[in-house]
Amino acid sequence: MFRRTKSETSSQTQATAPQPKVGGKGRPTPTRREAEASRKAALKKPRNRKEAAAYRREKVRTERAKMQDAMKTGDDRYLPAADKGPVRRYARDYVDARWSVMEFALPVLLVISLVGVVFSQAFPWLPGLVNILFLLMIVAIAGDWFLVTGGLKRAVKAKFPNESAKGIGFYAVRRTMQMRRWRLPKPMVARGEKPA
Numbered sequence: 001m002f003r004r005t006k007s008e009t010s011s012q013t014q015a016t017a018p019q020p021k022v023g024g025k026g027r028p029t030p031t032r033r034e035a036e037a038s039r040k041a042a043l044k045k046p047r048n049r050k051e052a053a054a055y056r057r058e059k060v061r062t063e064r065a066k067m068q069d070a071m072k073t074g075d076d077r078y079l080p081a082a083d084k085g086p087v088r089r090y091a092r093d094y095v096d097a098r099w100s101v102m103e104f105a106l107p108v109l110l111v112i113s114l115v116g117v118v119f120s121q122a123f124p125w126l127p128g129l130v131n132i133l134f135l136l137m138i139v140a141i142a143g144d145w146f147l148v149t150g151g152l153k154r155a156v157k158a159k160f161p162n163e164s165a166k167g168i169g170f171y172a173v174r175r176t177m178q179m180r181r182w183r184l185p186k187p188m189v190a191r192g193e194k195p196a
Helices: 006-016 030-043 049-073 084-098 100-117 126-159 168-174
Strands: none
Touching: 030 049, 084 168, 100 126, 100 168, 126 168
């Protein structure tokens, strides 16, 4: 007579059972490591203009350090845009693997002009010889220029048929005019070695 019916019992258990949470954040709880990393990142954000300028300077300094390391190691990720890419790397290797007249042109021309200036009073025939040597050096530089650019363009077309070779000749000539030890990015191939 005073017993509960089945329907009453089931309604009471449903009322006392924990209800699922409605809403929620819609994403998993971050791990401790992730939470600490986001908290540290929030602390690093600059609070005023002075801190923002210091932060920018530090960022520029680290990027410049990465670029300088890349100039020594040839790491393509951090090289300047003018030196990036497989075609530019091949051009550098092509130039660095060969001997070139243009590489020694500046020191030779400097020595010739100094000799002409210093000894022109003692030897009256010397200025004429200096002029002839200058002309021969210019002819040699022009010949070397055509050999470097022509050979490189043919090699690039054969190795990279789908890549653009625009500006590659001037890039190679500019590199060739520098002494090997002062070239940046640093040479990665030995003289006489075939570029990869």
